[in-house]
Amino acid sequence: MITTLRLSHFHDSQENLRCLLLLPAKPEELSFTSFPPRTPPRLGWDLASLAKALSPHKSTLRSLCISLLNKRWSLADFNLRNFTNLENLSLSY
Numbered sequence: 248m249i250t251t252l253r254l255s256h257f258h259d260s261q262e263n264l265r266c267l268l269l270l271p272a273k274p275e276e277l278s279f280t281s282f283p284p285r286t287p288p289r290l291g292w293d294l295a296s297l298a299k300a301l302s303p304h305k306s307t308l309r310s311l312c313i314s315l316l317n318k319r320w321s322l323a324d325f326n327l328r329n330f331t332n333l334e335n336l337s338l339s340y
Contacts, residue, residue, distance in 0.1 A: 253278040265300045276310040277301070295324035302329075310335040 249271035257264065257279065268274075279297070294313075301308065309332050327333060 248272060250274055251276040251278075253280075255280045261296050261300060264297075268300055269303065271304075273307040274304050275307060276312075277304075277308060278312040278314075280312075280314045293324075294320050294322060295326075298325050298327060301327075305330045306332060308333055312337040314339040 252271050252274055308330055
């Protein structure tokens with residue numbers, strides 16, 4: 248069973264990310280590095296949409312690392328309060 252997923256340089260749509268995140272049935276560790284620095288508006292990426300894509304795993308996710316974020320993204324709607332087992336969170340610009 249897949250428990251770790253690491254994505255780097257992911258330049259695809261939110262819908263494709265949601266599909267990809269369904270591969271590990273019970274992911275414990277997720278890592279996203281090098282999101283596009285200037286995300287095209289058509290992709291609509293932000294931290295709120297990423298949190299929404301992660302929501303099916305709110306009971307199993309223990310570690311989340313997001314690095315090299317788009318500097319325009321806001322933490323305002325990045326709500327992970329329902330992620331009951333999240334122990335490690337790493338965010339980096």
